[in-house]
Amino acid sequence: MIKNTQFRNFIRIILSDILALMILCSISVTTFAQKVFRYKNPISSGIDPRGIRDCQVFRDGNKWYLTGTAYPVWPKEDTFGQLNPGTPLYSSDDLINWKFERTLVLPNPEKWYFTRFWSNEIHKINGKYYLSLQCRNPLLGDNCLRIGYAVAENVMGPYKVIDQPLDKGNDLHFFQDDDGTVYAFWNHVAEPGRDEAEFRAFGMSFAKFDLEKGKFLTPPTVAIPYGNKGEWDSVGQEGTFVIKRNGIYYLFYSSWTRGYEIGYATAKKVTGPWTKFPGNPIYGGQDPAYCKKSGVPYTGDPKNPFAHAGYENIFTGPDGRLWLSCHGILAADPKQIPMLMIEPLDFDAAGNVIIGKPDTLWHEIPIPYQK
Numbered sequence: 001m002i003k004n005t006q007f008r009n010f011i012r013i014i015l016s017d018i019l020a021l022m023i024l025c026s027i028s029v030t031t032f033a034q035k036v037f038r039y040k041n042p043i044s045s046g047i048d049p050r051g052i053r054d055c056q057v058f059r060d061g062n063k064w065y066l067t068g069t070a071y072p073v074w075p076k077e078d079t080f081g082q083l084n085p086g087t088p089l090y091s092s093d094d095l096i097n098w099k100f101e102r103t104l105v106l107p108n109p110e111k112w113y114f115t116r117f118w119s120n121e122i123h124k125i126n127g128k129y130y131l132s133l134q135c136r137n138p139l140l141g142d143n144c145l146r147i148g149y150a151v152a153e154n155v156m157g158p159y160k161v162i163d164q165p166l167d168k169g170n171d172l173h174f175f176q177d178d179d180g181t182v183y184a185f186w187n188h189v190a191e192p193g194r195d196e197a198e199f200r201a202f203g204m205s206f207a208k209f210d211l212e213k214g215k216f217l218t219p220p221t222v223a224i225p226y227g228n229k230g231e232w233d234s235v236g237q238e239g240t241f242v243i244k245r246n247g248i249y250y251l252f253y254s255s256w257t258r259g260y261e262i263g264y265a266t267a268k269k270v271t272g273p274w275t276k277f278p279g280n281p282i283y284g285g286q287d288p289a290y291c292k293k294s295g296v297p298y299t300g301d302p303k304n305p306f307a308h309a310g311y312e313n314i315f316t317g318p319d320g321r322l323w324l325s326c327h328g329i330l331a332a333d334p335k336q337i338p339m340l341m342i343e344p345l346d347f348d349a350a351g352n353v354i355i356g357k358p359d360t361l362w363h364e365i366p367i368p369y370q371k
Helices: 002-033 196-201 288-294
Strands: 035-040 052-060 063-070 088-092 099-103 121-125 128-137 142-152 170-176 182-188 203-210 221-224 238-245 248-255 259-267 283-286 306-316 322-330 339-347 353-355 362-367
Touching: 052 121, 052 339, 063 121, 121 170, 128 170, 142 170, 170 238, 182 238, 203 238, 221 248, 238 306, 248 306, 259 322, 283 288, 283 322, 306 339
Parallel strands: 052 306, 259 306
Antiparallel strands: 035 362, 052 063, 052 322, 063 088, 088 099, 121 128, 128 142, 170 182, 182 203, 203 221, 238 248, 248 259, 259 283, 283 306, 306 322, 322 339, 339 353
């Protein structure tokens, strides 16, 4: 009887050890099998070596796509010796290596979209793809930048451009609210030669918009005012991008006052009022030459390798989090080539954005992300 009891205890111990070993092996396999996303800014593989500005990365299905402002950018294209080629589209399976797919809209000397082609964005709304355009055509006697858009059934196109531009300005951005209502945000500017008072009467504006009919449903309303003299966003604002998270609307924007930097404002409704984050800017770089020109002090971080990092867009990254894309220019680059930058976003308990600092180091992000 004693021997049987001892034998049963021995078997019980052996089985317990085997179970513990199986659990340990399972944990080890899971740990070693965990995927890791590695990235390093700036990103240039497969992208035009002359650079791309105003980078918008967006995810559609299992791929990421990239568009923005192709080379050359003014003033070179104003000579008509080198026209901006139009709206480029790149694709990637891993956010690191990019492939040029095609130019979605080409310059047309007989239409309003002939030069500039600045800061393009693509938004998928109600199953269609809407490509925002910022162009002008001096050949038609119009030297003012105009906003408009093109629409397609597929991200690759073909895209049909609306016949007439919507308004003066640039950086057109579309945001669809939870109830399906679409709002247009853009940098609403007056004609060239405006005075200071007129300049500040416009700015980052929004209006309710009908995508199917291509018309505004409400008058443009200024979303956020320019900063006071000497502040980081006092000289200019652009590049609006709006998201909604946990009932809070976030309006991200950039300013070239001190180089290129990014900040944001929040609101309880998409129509505002918007409150600027007191810790702005949250990302970017300062350029001593820009600071001098704007009449503001240079307060840049000497460890920041970027003199410019701005024109932000928000997209879904490989770990399921929201990420920021923008273009960056290295302070040590004599050619000032703008290239793609990406950075993950986090949020604290109060809903404030948390983001790292620009650098050129390798970063490893576990997938799925574990905070």
